[in-house]
Amino acid sequence: MPKIQAEKLRELGRALLVANGVPESEAATVARHVVNANLAGHDSHGMIMLPNYIERVKAGHIVPGAPLTIIQESPTTTVVDGNWGFGYVVNEQAMALTIEKAQASNIAATTVFRQGHVGRLASYPLMAAKAGMIGMAWADSGRSPKGVAPFGGREARLGTNPWAIAVPSDLDGPFCMDFATSAVAMGKIKLAEARGQEIPLGWVVDKDGDLTTDPAKIKGGALMPLGGTEGYKGTALAAMGEIFCGILTGLGFGVEPSGRHNDGCFLIAIKVEAFRPLLTFRREVADFAHYLKDTPPAKGSQGVLYPGEVEHRAEQARGAAGIEIEDATWRKLGELAAAGGVAMPA
Numbered sequence: 001m002p003k004i005q006a007e008k009l010r011e012l013g014r015a016l017l018v019a020n021g022v023p024e025s026e027a028a029t030v031a032r033h034v035v036n037a038n039l040a041g042h043d044s045h046g047m048i049m050l051p052n053y054i055e056r057v058k059a060g061h062i063v064p065g066a067p068l069t070i071i072q073e074s075p076t077t078t079v080v081d082g083n084w085g086f087g088y089v090v091n092e093q094a095m096a097l098t099i100e101k102a103q104a105s106n107i108a109a110t111t112v113f114r115q116g117h118v119g120r121l122a123s124y125p126l127m128a129a130k131a132g133m134i135g136m137a138w139a140d141s142g143r144s145p146k147g148v149a150p151f152g153g154r155e156a157r158l159g160t161n162p163w164a165i166a167v168p169s170d171l172d173g174p175f176c177m178d179f180a181t182s183a184v185a186m187g188k189i190k191l192a193e194a195r196g197q198e199i200p201l202g203w204v205v206d207k208d209g210d211l212t213t214d215p216a217k218i219k220g221g222a223l224m225p226l227g228g229t230e231g232y233k234g235t236a237l238a239a240m241g242e243i244f245c246g247i248l249t250g251l252g253f254g255v256e257p258s259g260r261h262n263d264g265c266f267l268i269a270i271k272v273e274a275f276r277p278l279l280t281f282r283r284e285v286a287d288f289a290h291y292l293k294d295t296p297p298a299k300g301s302q303g304v305l306y307p308g309e310v311e312h313r314a315e316q317a318r319g320a321a322g323i324e325i326e327d328a329t330w331r332k333l334g335e336l337a338a339a340g341g342v343a344m345p346a
Contacts, residue, residue, distance in 0.1 A: 001324045001325060001326050001327055001330070002324070002325055002327075002330055003321065003322040003323065003324050003325075004322055004323055004325060004345055005322050005323075005345075006035050006038070006039055006318070006319060006322075006323060008345040009031075009035045009038065009047055009323060009325075009345075010028075010031045010032060010035045011031075011345075012031075012047075012333065012337070012342070012344065012345055013027070013030065013031030013034055013035060013047065013050055014027045014028050014030075014031040015027075015337075015340075015342045015343075016050060016054065016333065016336050016337060016340060016342055017030055017031065017050075017053075017054070019336075019339075019340030019341065019342050020054045020057055020058070020336075020340060021057065021064055022057065022064040022065075022086075023064055023065050026064055026065065026085075026086055026089050029086070029088050029089050029092065030053065030086055030088045030089070033088045033092075033119045033120070033123055034046050034047055034049055034050060034119060035047065035323070036120070036123065037119055037120040038318065038323045038325075039314065039315045039318050039319060039323065040120065040122075040311040040314055040315050041310065041311055041314030041315075041318070042120050042187075042311070043191055043326075044185050044186075044187025044188045044190065044191045045119045045120045045185070045187055046323075047323075047325055047329060047333065048187070048190065048191060048194060048325075048326070048329045049117070049119070049187070050333065050336075051329075051332045051333065051336060053086075053116070053117070054336060056116060056260070056261070059260075061084070061116070061260035061261065062084060062085070062086055062116040063083065063084040063085055064085070064086065065085070066082065066083040066084055066085035066090075067083060067085075068080055068081070068082060068083070068085065068090055068093050068094070069081040069083060075101065075104065075105050076101055076102075076105045076107060076108045076109065077101075077108065077109055077110070078094070078097055078098065078101070078108070078109075078110040078111075079110070079111050079249075080093075080094045080097075080110060080111065080112040080113070081113060081114050082094075082112055082113065082114045082115030082116075083114060084114055084115065084116065084260075085115055085116065086115070086116050087115040087116040087117050087118035087119065087263050088116075088118060088119055088123075090112060090115040090116075091112060091115065091118045091124055091137075091263075091265055091267075092123075092124070092127070094110050094112045094265070094267060095110070095124040095127050095128065095135070095137070095267050095269070096127065097110065098110045098128075098267050098268070098269045099127060099128055099131050099133060099135075099269045101269075102128075102133055102269035102270065102271050103131070103271065106270070106271045106274035107268070107269070107270050107271065107274070108268070108269050109266070109267065109268045109269075110265075110266075110267040110268075111245075111248055111249040111264070111265070111266055111267075112249065112263075112264065112265040112266075112267065113142070113249040113250060113251050113262070113264050113265075114262060115262070115263055115265075116261060116263065117261055117263055118139055118263045118265060120178065121137050121138075121139055121162045121163070121164040121178050122137075122164045122166060122174075122176050122177075122178035122308075122311075124137040124164070124265075124267060125137050125164050125165055125166035125176065125178075126166045126174055126176060128166065128269045128270075129166040129167055129168045129169075129174060129175075129176070130168070131269075132168050132271070132272055132273065132278045133168070133269045133270055133271050133272060134165070134166070134167050134168075134268075134269070134270040134272060135165065135166050135167075135267075135268065135269050135270075136163075136164070136165045136266075136267070136268040136269075136270075137163075137164045137265060137266070137267050137268075138161070138162070138163050138164075138241050138244050138245050138265065138266045139161065139162055139241070139245055139263050139264065139265045139266075140159045140161045140241050140242055140245040140246050140251075140263070140264050141159040141160075141261055141262060141263055141264075142246065142251040142252075142259065142261070142262030142263070142264055143246075143251060143252055143253070143254055143255055143256040143259045143262070144255075144256070144259040144260060144261045144262055145255055145257060145259070146158055146159055146255050147159065147160060147182070147186045147218075147222060147223050148160055148161075148181075148182040148222060148223045148224070148225060148238060149205065149222035149223070149224065149225070150225065150235045150238075150239075151225050151227075151231040151232040151234070151235040152232075154205055154209035154221075154222060155222060156222040156223070157254075157255075158181075158182075158225070158235070158238040158239070158242065159238070159241070159242070160180040160181065160182040160185055160186055160223065160238075161180065161181045161182075161237070161238040161241030161242065161245070162178065162179060162180045162181065162185065162241075163177075163178075163179065163181065163237065163241065164176065164177060164178035164179075165177050166308075167272075167285055168272060168278065168281065168282050168285070169282050169285035169286045169289065170282045170283050170285070170286040171285070171286045171289055171306070172312065173308055173309060173311070173312025173313075173315075174308045174311075174312065175285055175286075175289060175306060175307060175308050176307055176308035176311070177307045177308070178308075178311075179226070180226065181225065181226050181234050181235075181237040181238035181241055182223040182224065182225055182226055182234065182238070183202060183203045183204075183223060183224040183225065183226055183227075183228070183231075183234070184199075184203050184223065186218075186223060188203075189203070189204060189215045189218050189223070190215070191326070192215040193215040193216055194326050194328040194329060195326045195328070197215070198213040198214065198215070199212075199213055199214075199215050200213070201213055202224060202228055203223065203224060204217065204218050204221055204222070204223055204224065205221050205222055205224060206220065206221040207219075207220030207221050209221075225238060226238075244266040245263075245264035245265055245266050246264050248266065249264040249265075249266070251264040289306035289309075292304050292306050293305070293306060
């Protein structure tokens with residue numbers, strides 16, 4: 001697998017998108033988000049997604065340059081129609097607006113609908129954390145085809161419905177949670193297939209309802225809900241995600257087989273200063289993280305990590321050494337580059 005520096009990947013992503021009709025500023029935003037996902041170790045949401053986005057642009061499922069429309073609002077709430085624009089662009093603007101309203105009113109919430117894939121969900125709460133706020137984001141995929149079986153079932157009826165929260169702190173890296181409500185994100189299955197790797201038993205059931213380690217057998221099968229033998233917990237979280245991001249946004253639930261990917265999002269920003277002095281809060285969150293890390297390690301463990309520490313370590317390592325891109329993805333990017341007259345990095 002080639003190993004490429006992050007800045008070169010951002011430039012490649014930007015150039016490929018521009019070559020396929022995406023405005024310069026939007027292309028830079030999308031490239032920044034996907035490479036940041038690679039940096040954080042979430043390769044399932046990184047450059048592997050770029051060919052898919054370009055396919056969606058060509059199919060008209062993503063509309064570059066689409067204007068964001070505010071359907072209704074109050075001093076603390078906003079309903080945003082993304083008009084099928086890039087999810088990265090629409091959701092970033094929506095979160096910025098949520099933060100702006102929370103600055104004035106202490107707390108604000110926004111629903112977003114009709115937008116493309118929003119990528120690594122933590123990106124948006126992290127915007128709030130940088131502004132001295134607690135940020136939250138939840139997402140589902142509208143009525144597009146589903147991938148997750150509810151607990152006790154074997155047919156896909158739910159999305160992976162990820163949930164992310166970030167808080168400001170004095171730590172070197174962010175204190176942030178971000179996880180799918182399924183056993184794993186769908187992108188990790190596609191990544192394993194692209195790399196020719198098996199997946200752990202318990203992630204996927206095949207079309208017959210049997211557990212499998214073959215990522216290709218997700219076709220006709222389904223992801224399992226988060227929680228394993230207690231998967232009802234993951235199903236409950238996913239169901240709440242459908243309500244906040246599907247029903248509350250107006251996207252609805254269920255499956256429209258021909259439906260294009262349509263990330264519904266629910267965003268919140270909470271101004272810490274409305275409850276505690278920000279400097280005190282930041283210090284105590286860091287103290288709490290160190291308190292967790294001071295726990296004696298379990299047998300076979302290298303110790304406790306606070307939420308977000310894995311991603312912070314990955315970002316530091318990959319920022320220095322470069323990002324490995326699986327050969328199958330690199331070939332696809334090379335084909336797009338040749339078609340668009342874009343130079344591939346060495």
